[in-house]
Amino acid sequence: MHDIRWIRDNAQAFDRALARRGLAGLAGAMIALDERRRAAIGAAEEAQARRNLVSRDIGEAKKSKDDAMAARLLAEVGELKTRVPALAAQEKAATLALDTALAQVPNLPLDDVPDGHDANGNVERHRFGAKRAQASAPRQHFELGEALGQMDFETAAKLSGARFVVLKGALARMERALGQFMLDLHTREHGYVEISPPLLVREEVMFGTAQLPKFAADQFAALAGADAALRRADSNGAADGLDAARGAGGDRRWLIPTAEVPLTNLVRESIVEEADLPLRLTACTPCFRAEAGAAGKDTRGMIRQHQFTKVELVSVTTPRQSADEHERMLACAEEVLRRLGLHYRVMTLCTGDMGFAARKTYDIEVWLPGQNAFREISSCSQCGDFQARRMAARYRAREGREVGHVHTLNGSGVAVGRALIAVMETYQQEDGSIMVPEVLAPYMAGMARVERVAG
RNA sequence: GGAGAGGUGGCUGAGUGGUUGAAAGCACCGCACUCGAAAUGCGGCAUACGGGUAACCGUAUCGGGGGUUCGAAUCCCUCCCUCUCCGCCA
CATH class of the missing domain: 1.10.287 (Helix Hairpins)
Structure with a gap:
């Protein structure tokens, strides 16, 4: 705002x-x-x-x-x-x-953001690692996962429809291991405080981080006592089921599309002492997205799901600190991929590809051998005071006791589902098994390799 | 789900419909006293918006919204939230 x-x-x-x-x-x-x-x-x-x-x-x-x-x-x-x-x-x-x-007005780009119309205008900043030599054509993660009998899209569709997955056995374990590893890295070495936030939030909280009102179509909402509320709404002849349900006494909450929402809103409607800044917060949570504009895109596999797990990083800073904090946050996210031994590149998003609330954004794109492409696995943004103003989040300066809006930043550190994909495709073997990266071994009871199990 | 009690400034906590933005205390800041500190005394201490170069003036805010009234923290309606007891439940 x-x-x-x-x-x-x-x-x-x-x-x-x-x-x-x-x-x-x-x-x-x-x-x-x-x-x-x-x-x-x-x-x-x-x-x-x-x-x-x-x-x-x-x-x-x-x-x-x-x-x-x-x-x-x-x-x-x-x-x-x-x-x-x-x-x-x-x-x-x-x-x-x-x-x-x-x-309805998006944030303004910082001066050093490159101009451009779309993703083609993004500028590579640096890269890490290299493609690995592989004997035969690398397979995609869903081919590997299905062959291992540990990634099941058909059953997931029966339960929930398209864009859901059921993971089993070692792959389920590996997803959990990835989240744990990231959380431990950020809390033990990067100074972030672990948070376990609500996953259902109020409308004004979604407004605060700017998911609403403009992007309601991308979100899921949940209704308490949905049947009764909707029935009452119907009898009123109401057009919009959700709003009507609320009017009829239904209790609506929004499912978070990212932990950025609850983490950033932790400081809403409050005044933080400058001495307490920066705040560095992290959480590993499920994320829910309707993917309304993505029909037909990435329909196979786990790349784009209605529900996925992500470790999020959020910083709350003074205006002076935010630019440096952005670089620091990017480094924290990169460290995850470095330790996992994954090849990636960092892109500075151009003006045409940035999100609504961002004034500058770095994307980390991980190399997926099976897809033969770099795919986004993290996005780190500075929002300036854009969200703070929507949330009424302020700080009191050490000197002069003046009050101003805080700056907020958020970044994935990193997307757990996509990290799983990257590990699978990067560490796949000729026989379809997957080597477990060394840093994950402690989180997987020392397991060295994910293999097909009978049954 | 049933029954009840509440929501007032950073905190605690008064408040008969008429200079109440709001007593008092605590906390905090400044000054005095002191070698220094404590204690004490004096003073200051909300936010937002509008107007003004400024001093400053105005308006709103006592959980949110609506109503009654010339006038509402105070009366009425409604919603939200918190707490207690009972029931149910991971």
Whole structure:
């Protein structure tokens, strides 16, 4: 969410930055809404001030038993009785109009973000490792997993539909091992605090990190007492089942699409002392995504699922610290892949490929031999004060005791499902078995190799 | 699910519909006293928005929303949240 006062003072810079994202200028429209809002505020406050003044006099008059004076003042204030609520309603509507418009505007790219229209404009920053020599054509993870009898998409479809998977035995264990390994690395060596957050959150929490209102179609929602709520909604002839259910007393929560949502919102509506910053938080959680815009994309295998596990990194910093923290966070995520011995490259996303809330983003793309391609396994973003403003998350400066919005950053450290895929495809053997990377062995009871088991 | 009790400033906690943004205490900051500290005394100490170069002025906020009233922390409705007891449950 942008500061309308900043837009007012920097209208050209604002529109120029939006243009870099391929968007039309909005400063004029925003400023017009703001002017309407401020005019409404002025009118409403003036009326209220007058009412307050006269009301006070009425109180005085009644106290001194001056009934004639009181009656005269009452008559005088009569007109305000309808005017004040009307003006207040206008003010509310004008403020809502501005807020609604502002909530739809994405963050602005930092100056050093490369310009571009889409993923083709991303710039490689550096890479690590190399492709391994493999005797025959490497197989994809789902071919390996199905052959091992430990990755079952058909059964998952029976339970939940497309884009779900059932892992069994050693592969299930390896997924868990990956999450544990990452969490241990970040908490023991990188200074992050482990969090076990709620997976169902309120609407305003989703708004805080900017998943809502614009990306509702990408999210899952859960209803408590869904049957009863929906039945009542139906009988009301309501169009939108969810909103209606809520209106009918249904209790709606959103399933987190990433732990970024609960972790970042940990500081919502609060003022953190500067001495306590930066906050570094990590969690390993399931993530739920509707993948609404991805029909037909990555339909095979575990690359794109409605549910997947991810270790998330979140930092809350002062404005001065956020750029350095971004580099640090990237290094923390990279370290995961280095220790797993996975080949990857780091891309600086261009203006056209960045997410809504980001002002700068690094993606880590891991090499998948079976796919013969680099695929995203982590995305580390600085959001500046964009989310902080939506969440009302502030800090008090050490010097001067001033209050300002914090900066927030988030990154995957890393996506566990995709890490499993990368390990499988990278460490696959001719016979279809998979060598276990050394760093995972302690988490897998010393198992050295994942093999097909009878049954 | 049933019954009940509550939500007031960073915290504790008063508050008869009329200068109550809100007593008091604690915490915090400044000053005085002190060699220093403690104790004590004096003063300060919410947030947001609007207006103003500024000093400052105005408006709103006592869980959220709505209502009654010239005027609401105080009355009414509604929603949310917290707590206690009972039941159920991983």
